[in-house]
Amino acid sequence: MQSFAVNSDKTAFIITGMHRSGTSLTAAILQSAGVDVGERLLGANESNAKGHFENIDFFEFHKTVLRSQGIDDAGWTLTETVEVEQQYIDQAKELIAINSKSPYWGWKDPRTTLFLNFWADLLPEAKFILVYRSPWEVVDSLYRRGGENDTIFFSHPDLAVKLWIHYNQKILNFYDRFPDRCILTSVYSIANQLEKNIEAINHKFQVTLANPAPDIFERSLLRVQEANVHRATLVAYYFPEALNIYQELNAKAIQIDQEHQLETIQKVRNSPYKVWAFQDWVDLCKSEKQGKRLQSELERRSHAQLLQTQAELGQSQTQLAQTQAELERSQVQTQAELGQTQAQLAQTQAELERSQAQLAQTQAELGQTHAQLAQTQAQLAQTQVERQQAEATIAAMHTSKFWKLRTAWFTLKKRMGVATHK
Template sequence: MQAKRKQSVLIITGMHRSGTSFTTSLLQNAGLDIGKRLLKPGHGNIKGFFENVDFVKFHEEVLRSQGLNEIGWTLEDKVPVQEPYRQQAKEIISKNSQVNIWGWKDPRTTLFLDFWTELLPDAKFIFIYRSPWEVVDSLYRRGDEIFMKYPELAVKLWIHYNQKILNFLDSFPDQCLLTSVYSIVSHTEEFIYKINNKFDLNLVKPAAEIYDRSLLYTQTADIHRPTLIAYYFPEAINVYAELNKREILGGSSPDEALLEQIKAIPEQTWAFQDWINIRHLEKKVKSLRFELKKRVKVL
């Protein structure tokens, strides 16, 4: 009689807006079961979040029980999970672990890494990261009210989430795979190969049409905002450099040259950049309004 293949669980996580949805869409297409009840597509993720409602609701409830923001906008080092929620988590695992290769994706998982490792000691973790300036810009464009009031929190959260990932990687290197979203885009087949090889899985090559390059906004030509982060939050640059150094695909980040430029750019240049940009946009809007009025008169 053929031996039953050992069950494997893959947990995909990382800071919000780092490419975890895209990564999970690839893995689902490659053979990873992420459940049937998924969050519907929404603003900021028109292709879908690829998040199992069971795990999302669980994380939200635990965060709320501790008086914390349910999205995960917290800098708390440890989020306690009370016993009733531990039992709930076990039930969620039992419900979703009916296949050989299963898992879930939720950025909030980063806040509960130790907890899930206790319940699933053999779980494998896939950590995805993205540059701090692109994550911050994505959060600002999404328009969450908390960042309108505390804009610096976006950078602090990026540092917090990614430092937790690095700390966990130090403790459980054999159970973790770390890579940037840029490397996954450029080396998708190698990404799947690395997962199969490290975790002894048999995921298949995902379909090419899964990825829409236009949905990943990059700022590699703009050094103003990276420089701003480097000046006020040098820790973010250090964490980003460490992530790049330890990522599994070993591909060079498109921002490595940018990091070198940051060191050389004079303060006077970037300090006034937003000011001039805003005035330039105001001038452009004024010009467009003038042209619109002219056309309306013609009609």
């Protein structure tokens, strides 16, 4: 398959390993250290409280290719090689182009383990972070998770160990083929030596990742079965190749924290199998007994809570009856006040109607007065006109010859009268 050219100034980190092996924790740490693991990531759920840190683009891509070959898209397969048809090769190149935006980028998906050679050929400069965990703890985690994709283990419980062998053998084979492009590390090493793992990556790949946030890892989320050595013995007895692969992984992994693995393997080899073979039987009986005690305690507490609830219910009913009585009294009082208010309203309405009638009458009288006033004003105007005409007539008479003669005659008569009296 022809390789796909990516900008030389960008480094791709591909994080993978068997399911439940700590790949989510590893991806979270690398993201905190500066690796862009994608914008669209699978969210948290009951089995991964902190989130999966899986880029949905590559997650869906792997599932689609698996389905195209008639393989369970959860990755539960022992098939040696998964064929990738040309249409999916073109799709993979598109995903690379879309997601390779940052100087340090990559993705995490356990299914990538089934496609290691495919991605190594397509991205010849990519770096691989290969994570592993003991087979007994992976099996225990798969059983406890019990998700929709895990129901197959209820009918085929040994398949979990076989898948661990299949996935981790692929990791070993790939690491042997490309040791310079790989970091092989355990989840225990990552959990206990965060900064040293980043230093190892920086040194080997000549990159400059930052130290991850100190609170990125919550230790309580990593369940370690140090006390249940009998289960490890059971795996080693029936699947010795699993123990051999686990030892080979430990031998080839970066030497940061091997104490946990070596101690557990030593206990497995020294454990008397015939004794520990019955341990699950004993544990089951203990669990049943403890379950009965818990159920009895739960029933006792439930009964006490029921009595308390009944007492509270009785008190609530009394309070409810009291409230109802108060409500009824309030309703009677409210109805009386409402009747009084309605009577007052009726009286007010009657007074309003009378006021409106008086107002209408006043308006009518006002209109009549306005008409009379207009008539008076008209008569006054006519009188003024007549007076002006009379004044004009008198003025004209004063200036006439007749008036002048009349005035002279009256003056002469007045004088003659005065002379006679003398």
